[in-house]
Amino acid sequence: MAEAQDVIDRPQENRTNPAGRHRRPGKLGTLLSKFAVVRDIAFVSFGKYGQYLITIVTLPLTARLLGAEGVGLLAIGMSAYFIGSLLVDLGITTFLAAMMNAQNVNQLRGNYLAVRGTILTTMAVALGISVAFDAHMHVHMIVLGLFAGGLSSSGEDWVLLGQGRFGIDVIYQSIGRIAYLGLLIVLLPRFPNASVAMSCLIISALIPVGLTWRRTLTDFGLPSRPKDIRAMLRLAGPVLSSRLLITSYGQGAATIYSGALSAASLGLYSASDRLIRALQSLLDAIGFGLLPRLARDQDESRFWRRSVEALCACVIVAFVAALVLWVIAPYIIPLIFGHEFDAAASIMRVQAFILPFTALTSFVTTAILPVRQDTKGVLIGAIIGFAFSIVAICVALMNRSVWSLVWGTFTCEVAVAAWYLLRLRILYSRELTRRKWADYVTGYLNLQGEHR
Template sequence: MPTVKLPVITVSLLEAGALPGVSGPSSRGKEIFGVIRDIAYVSFGKYGQYLVTVATLPIIARVLGASGLGLLAIGMSSYFLGSLVVDLGITSFLAARVQESGTREDLVNRTRGTYLAIRAGILGILGLALAVGIAAKAPEHLHMILLGLFVGGFWSMSEDWVLIGQGRFGASTIYQGVARLAYLGLLLLLLPRWPTASMALLCLLASAAVSVALTWWDSWRGFGPPARPREVLTLLRVAAPVVTGRLMVTSYGQGSATVYGSVLDAVSLGLYSAADRLVRAVQSLLDPIGFALLPRMARRGGSERFWPDALRALAACVGAAVIACALLWVAAPTVIVLVFGEEFQGAVDVLRLEALILPATTVTSFVTTAVLPVRQDTVGVLIGAVTGTAVAAIALLLALRTHSLWTLVGGIVAAEFAVAVWYLARMRGLIVRERAAAAAARRK
C-alpha cells in the first residue's frame, strides 16, 4: 500500500551533526555514547512521568486504596487519550521531517502556527466538555475521564516536538524534568491533605503548565512568534490515519482503563492498574531507544545503511525487552507487596501475564518511532492499529459477558503480539519494495 508524506515544513537545525552532510562523531565509540546519552535524556524527559509514578505509587496506593487507584487509572488512561487527540499523534512525523533538511524560519513558524491552531481548537472542545461535566455534576467515572482528557490535551500544547526534531534532547530533558519534579512535589504536598484521584490529576495539570511555558519560551526565543495558520485542513486530512491508529493502539494499551472501566468493578480495575503501572514503567525504559535514534535514522534515510542499522537496533531492543520481561516475572511477588502493600497481592499473577507484552511493545514502539516516521508511512501505522484493536475488541466483547479481568489481560497480550507481527511484516515489505525499486533503477 502507498505511504503518505506529511506536508510538514522543516527547520534549520541548530546543532552540529544534526543534518546530512554535517560532520558528526568521528568514532564509533562516540556515536554509541551519543545514542546512550540521548536515550537517557528521552527516558527522563518524555517518560519521566513513569519514574515519578513509581516513586509515588506507595503513597498513592496506601492513601487511595484499590478503589481510589482504580479511579485514578481511569483518569490517567484518559490523559494519554487526550494527549493523542490534541497532538494528533504526529509529533514523531513532524520531528522526522524537521531532521531531513534545513529551511527558513518563516516556514518553520508557519508550521508552528498551523499546528498551534489545531491543538488549541481541540483543547478548547475538551475544556468545554469538562466545564459542562462539572456544572452537570457528572458521575465520578465520567468526571475522571473528562478531567484526564483535558490534562493530557493541555500537556500536548508544548513545543517539545521542535526540540526533538532538532536533536536537542538535553534541553527537552531539562524542561520536562523541571515539570516532573514539580509534579512530584505537588503530589507529595497536596495528596495527603486532599486524598482524591482528582487531586492527583490536578497536580499533573499544574506541572503541565510548567512544561508548556518552558518549551514555548525556547521556541519563541529561537524562531520568534508562530505565523498565521495555513493549510489546516490539509494537515488534518493527512494526520487522520496517524491519530486514528494511535488512538486505537492507546485504547488497548495506556488508555485501556478508560475502556475497561465499563466492564470491571473499581477493585478489579485497581488490581489491573497496579500491574499495568509497573509494566508500563519498564516499557518506558525501552521506548526511548526509538526516539533517541529517530534523528540518526532520519539522517540515514536515503542511504544504504538505513535498513541494516534499523534491523540491528531492533534486535538489540527486543533482546533488552526479553531480559526485562524475565526479571519482572521473577520479581513480581516482591515488587507488588513492596510498592502497593498486602492489599494488592492479587495483582501478582496479572503482572506476570502482562509482562509478556514487553518484547511485542518494544517492536511496535521502535518501528513506529524510528522507522515508519522516517519513511512517512502513515498507512502502515493505521493498519497496525486496526489489527490490534480488532483483537482487543474481541476480548472486550467476551469480557462483557464474563466480567473477568483475565479475559481483558489476555486480550491485551494477544493484541500487542498481533500488532508486533504486523509491523515486522510491514518492515519486510518496505525493504523488499525499496530493493526492487533500486534494482530497477540500476537496470535503467
C-alpha cells in the same frame, strides 16, 4: 531569522569535510557517536517519559491513601490522559520533527497551534460541563484525564526533538515532574481523592509547556499565521486514527474497560500496568533517540541495516526485563502497593511478556515508519489490534473478569507486533526491487550511450 537557521542547522554541523566528501570515522569518532546515541536515549527517557519514573516514586503513597478502588479511578483518569494527549498532538509529533527545517518550522508551528488550541478548548469546555452537572465519577475522571493529557501535549517539545536538543527538553520535563511529585506529597494526604491527584498533574504540566514555548519563541519568534491546515489534518488522519486504536488496547485500556469492570478490578490491573508501562516507556525512548539519525540516513543503503540492529537490541533488552519482572512480581507488588494488591502479582507475570512485543511495535512506529512516511502501515497495524480488543471487551462484558483485560491486551500486542515485522519485510522488499530496477535502467541507458 538567522538565529533560527543556526538552531536548525546546528545538529548537522561537521558532517562533511571541506571537499564535501563524507569522512570515514575513526575508532574515537565511532565511540563518540555511540556515546551520543546512548546519551540522547537517556535524555528522552528521563524527559518525555519521566512521568513514569515519578509514578513509581508516588505509587506507595497513592496506593495506601486511595486503596484499590481509588487507584482504579486514578487508572481511568491516567488512561484518559494518554487519549487526551493523542487527541491534541494528533499523534504526529515524530512526523513533524522529521520533516522540520528552517524554511517551514514557523508555518508548522502556526498550523499545529491552531489545531491543538481548538481541540484543547473543546476539552476544557467538556470538563466545565462535567463539573457543573456533577457527572458520574467514572465520566468525571475520563474528562479530567482527557484535559490533563491534552494540556501536557500543547508544548513545543516536538521542535526540540526535531533539532535533536534532548538535553534542554529533559530539563524542562524534569522540572514539571518534580513539581508534580511535590504537589502530590503535599496535597494528597490532606485530600485523598483521585481527582486531586489528576489536578496535581494538570498544574505541573503548565511548567514544561510554558518553558518549551519560551524557548521556541526565543529561537524562532512567533508562529506563522495558519495556512493550508488541511495538509496537516490529512497527515494526521490515518496516524491519529491508528494511534487511538492502539491506545484503546494499550495505555487507554482502563478507560475503555471502565464500563465493564469495577474500579477495584481496574485498581488491581493498574498496580501491574503502572510498573509495566514504566519500563515500556524507557524502551520507547530508544526509538525517539534514534529518530534524528535514522532520518538523516533515510536515503542511504545503511538505513535498513542500522534499523534492524537497533530493533533487535531493543527487543532483547525488553525480553530480559520481562524475565526479571516475572521473577520479582510476587515480591515487588506487596512492597510497593501493600498486601491489598497481592492479586496483582499474577497479573504482572502475564503482562511482563508484552514488553518484547510493545518494544518492537514502538520502535517501528516511532523510528522507522515516520522516516519512511508509512502512515498506511501504522493504520493497518492499529486496526488489527483494535479488532482483537473488541473481542476481549465483549468477553469482559459477559464475565466481568479482569483477566479478560489482561489476556486481551496480551493477544493484541502479539498480533500487532507480528504485523509490523511483516510490514518491514514488505517495505524492504519494495525498496530493494525499486533499487534493482533503477540500476537496471541506469545501466541500460549507459550502454545505449556507449553504442552511440
